[in-house]
Amino acid sequence: MIPNDRRLDRRAAMRILLEKRGDLFLVTGLGSTTWDAASVADEERNFYLWGAMGAAAMVGLGLAIARPERRVLVVTGDGEMLMGLGSLATIGVQRPPNLAIAVFDNGRYGETGMQASHTAESVELVGIAQACGFKETFDVGDEVGLRDFAARLHNAATTMFARIAIRTDEPPRVLPLRDGVFLKNRFRRAIGAET
C-alpha cells in the first residue's frame, strides 16, 4: 500500500454508499463489488452478477425504467464497466432520473491477478460518461466526495455517474449466494413483482 494513500478502502466506500440506504435497489457487477456488497449486508434488494461481465449498468437501466418510483444504484468495477462501455452511450441517451452508476476504480482486474486495466493508463471514465450525455458526474477521490455523491442518491433529477478511486488492496472475499434463480425470485418477491 502506498503511504498516505488517500484513496478509499473499497469496503468502507460500499458501507458509506449504503449507510442511508432507504429503499434503494442495488445491482453489483462481477466480481469484487459483489463481495463488497455482501460484506455490508446480504439482502433481498441486492442483485449480484456472478457472471455476464459488462452487464451491470444495463441491468440497472432496465430495472430503473421498470420502477420509476424507486432508486437504483449500480456499483461495479472498472474492468466490468470497460467491458460494457457502450452501455454508457445507451444510458446517456435514456437518462432515467432514478439511476446512478458508481464505478469502483482501482485500475486493476482484481479477480485475475491485479493486472492493469485501461483506467490505469489513458482511459478516464468520468470524461466518457460526460461525453455520453450524463449531466451529473462525480470524480470521487476521498470520503468527502463520496458522501457528496451518496447524499444525491435519493434526490438526483438525472442519471448520475461516479468514478470512485479505491485502493488496490484485496480484502477477504465475502461470498453471497450464487444461485441465480433464487436471487432473481428473491428480488422480485421483495419488490412485489409476481413470480
Next chain:
Amino acid sequence: MASEPATMVAPDWRGEIFTALKDADIRQVGYVPDAGHARLIELCRADPAIRAVPLTTEEEGVALLAGAWLGGQRGVLLMQSSGVGNCINMLAMTKTCRFPLTMLVTMRGEWAEFNPWQVPMGTKTQSALELCDVFVYRVERPEDAAETVAAALDSAFNADLATAVLLSQRLIGAKRWVK
C-alpha cells in the same frame, strides 16, 4: 377453382407482430436497428406505453431485459442475425437465472444474399442459439408471424424460457443493393 380476388392484400405481418407485443404487455423494447425491423421499431417508438431503447450492441439488450424483469416489466429484443453472435456470453445470465427472453431476429445470409460477410453468422444463427439452450422458432410465411411471436412470448414469460423467433430473409425480402 375459386377465383383469386382481383388484388391480393399482403398481410401486414409487422403490424401484427406489434399487436402481439401489445397483447403480451411488452413495455421495454431493446433494439439494434435492422431494415427488416424498421417499421416495428417505428411503431414501438411511437407508443407511449413502450420504452424503446436503442442499443450500441445486442448483448446490452439481454442485460436490459433482465433488469426489466427484475423490476416486474416485460420486454423484447430486436436484432439482425449478426447480432446473435454478440449475445452469446450474456445468454449465460439468462440461463443461470432463468430469465425470460424473447429475441426477434431478422435473418441475413440465407436467401438471395448479396453480401458474403453476412453468411457465416446467418447460417449459424439457429445452431448457435440452440447450443445456448434458446428455443428457436422460424417464420417463413407472413401469416405465421404474429402467432409465432405470441407463442414465443408465452413460452418466455410463462415458462421462464429463452426464446428466439427467426424471421427468414425470404419473408423480409432480400436487401436491394442497387436502388
